[in-house]
Amino acid sequence: MKRAIVLALLLLVAPLVSACYNPMDSLAVEVRLNKPDIYYDLIPLKDAKNVIIENGSIIYRSHYDERVAVILKEVNSSLRVRIQIPAKSFESNYAYTSFETPLLISNQSLEQIKALGWDVEDYTFRKRSLFVQINSRKGDECKSDLECATGGCSGEVCTTRDKAGEIVTPCIYAEWYDCLRLTQCGCYNGVCTWKPNSDFEKCLKEHGIDPSKVIKLPTAEVYIADYGKKKPSEDDLNELKALFEELGIACAFDDMEFKAETTNAPVGVVDPYSFDFKEALRVELEWLKEKGIISISNEDIEAIVEVAEKGKSGYNSHIGWYEKEGKYSWIAYDESDNPLLLKCVGQPFELKLPEGEIELPQTTTPSDTTSQQTGTICGPGLILGLVLVARVFRK
Numbered sequence: 001m002k003r004a005i006v007l008a009l010l011l012l013v014a015p016l017v018s019a020c021y022n023p024m025d026s027l028a029v030e031v032r033l034n035k036p037d038i039y040y041d042l043i044p045l046k047d048a049k050n051v052i053i054e055n056g057s058i059i060y061r062s063h064y065d066e067r068v069a070v071i072l073k074e075v076n077s078s079l080r081v082r083i084q085i086p087a088k089s090f091e092s093n094y095a096y097t098s099f100e101t102p103l104l105i106s107n108q109s110l111e112q113i114k115a116l117g118w119d120v121e122d123y124t125f126r127k128r129s130l131f132v133q134i135n136s137r138k139g140d141e142c143k144s145d146l147e148c149a150t151g152g153c154s155g156e157v158c159t160t161r162d163k164a165g166e167i168v169t170p171c172i173y174a175e176w177y178d179c180l181r182l183t184q185c186g187c188y189n190g191v192c193t194w195k196p197n198s199d200f201e202k203c204l205k206e207h208g209i210d211p212s213k214v215i216k217l218p219t220a221e222v223y224i225a226d227y228g229k230k231k232p233s234e235d236d237l238n239e240l241k242a243l244f245e246e247l248g249i250a251c252a253f254d255d256m257e258f259k260a261e262t263t264n265a266p267v268g269v270v271d272p273y274s275f276d277f278k279e280a281l282r283v284e285l286e287w288l289k290e291k292g293i294i295s296i297s298n299e300d301i302e303a304i305v306e307v308a309e310k311g312k313s314g315y316n317s318h319i320g321w322y323e324k325e326g327k328y329s330w331i332a333y334d335e336s337d338n339p340l341l342l343k344c345v346g347q348p349f350e351l352k353l354p355e356g357e358i359e360l361p362q363t364t365t366p367s368d369t370t371s372q373q374t375g376t377i378c379g380p381g382l383i384l385g386l387v388l389v390a391r392v393f394r395k
Contacts, residue, residue: 021314022346027268029277030082030313031285031304031330032075032320039295040079040288045072049359052352059351060358063287064280067270069351079294082313083280086351087266095232095258096225101249102217103134108198112246116239125243128273129227130236132243136220139190148192150185158185158194158216176214179203189218212248222249228267230260266348278308291360303330316341 033040045051045058052059062068062083071082110120119126123134141160142148151157151167156177159167183200185192193216194200201211224240226232232240244250268275282305288294289301304319312319312332321328322336333339 021316021342021344023264023266023348024084024087024351025314025317026311027085027087027266027272028082028313029281029308029310030080030318031281031308032078032080032318032333033294033296034076034078035300035321038079038300041293042072042074042079044291044293044360045358047361050354050356051358052354059354061353061356062280062284063357064283065270065275066357067353068275068280069353070284080318081281081284081288083277083284084313084351085268085270085272085275086353087348088269089267090264090348091262092228092265092267093230093260093262094225094227095229095260096223097256097258098221098223099252099256100219100221101252102212103136103220103222103247103249105134105136105247106196106198106201109246109248113243116242116246118243127239128236129229130232130239131225131227132240133223134220135223136189136218139218141191142187143190145184145186148185148187156180158192160192176204176207176209179207179209188216191216191218193217222252224256224258226258228271228273231258272310275310277310278305281305281308300330307331 042058045060046053048060050060056073058072060070062070064083067086069084069086071080071084073080073082105123113125114120117127123136125132125134147161148158149161149164151159151164152169153171154169154173154177156174157164157167157169179200180194182203183194183197186195188195194214196211196215201215204211204214226236229236241250241253244253282301285294285296285301285304289296307319307330311317316334316339317332319330320333320336322331322333322339324331324336334341
């Protein structure tokens with residue numbers, strides 16, 4: 001009885017263990033074609049030349065880039081299509097640095113940073129091999145606006161209520177004081193300050209005033225990494241400089257010193273940061289559709305490609321037809337409602353490619369079918385055939 005229970009538990013756990021995150025996921029994009037109206041037929045691929053079939057997976061060279069693999073596998077009655085860059089080594093270099101600086105990020109700055117080609121998520125910025133993460137620290141001066149007040153001869157200083165009465169400034173009215181009508185004194189990120197907004201900051205700049213001299217900025221820790229390199233290239237440094245100028249911390253750029261680190265991570269035979277995963281996936285889905293291997297609409301292909309990007313693969317992050325806030329769409333699994341995420345990590349795997357481009361078997365034409373009399377007989381034809389056989393045996 002105990003042995004039966006142990007065996008049952010192992011069978012339950014096994015699928016989860018095999019589905020762990022794998023470092024090779026960072027060199028791939030993967031879609032699970034689990035939408036109910038999508039169908040597939042893998043027989044032509046299984047009979048094709050220059051195909052490797054291994055552990056239930058069908059592997060062939062990408063039609064977008066022959067150095068890259070396409071991996072198809074049936075999982076839970078649905079087909080997964082994966083674009084995988086093979087690894088040339090399993091040790092990766094990256095350059096990194098970090099520093100602290102007073103920093104305030106406006107919504108306007110975020111929009112301008114997106115216009116520069118950066119992917120922006122909260123205060124994390126990604127562009128090719130560059131990764132910048134900003135962690136803002138809250139002050140401990142205040143918890144609400146009631147703890148803040150204005151001081152100074154013209155009420156131009158925003159500080160804590162207990163200090164406001166002690167503030168003494170020259171009674172000379174400066175033109176930039178007019179900008180204060182565009183904001184209010186209050187508690188922002190744990191400090192008492194004139195609250196930032198784009199109109200207020202624009203007004204200050206028009207009067208020749210650096211907003212950081214008026215708006216009390218919280219301290220932030222800035223972490224920068226450049227993956228796949230021991231030190232940033234000149235182009236990477238220019239990208240970072242443009243980013244810092246939009247953030248208003250260009251002065252910190254001159255003092256940065258990068259360190260190099262080596263980690264156990266796969267390095268692709270193709271640079272994954274410049275490889276177009278979207279186009280590679282589009283080309284393959286369209287080819288599979290053209291050859292009749294999958295039945296999928298052009299609208300679904302477009303929707304899949306729209307969300308495809310490097311690293312959206314593996315059990316947790318692959319793209320699929322999932323529900324989010326009561327609506328189904330093509331999204332990453334970990335973005336869906338209540339995903340069952342796995343935290344285990346697998347070993348990176350070596351990937352062997354077939355010798356040449358995939359060659360599907362020749363399909364038979366209608367005339368061939370007639371002459372060869374091949375195929376399955378069904379319906380009325382089957383009944384007629386049985387009658388003829390019966391007559392032969394009677395004779």
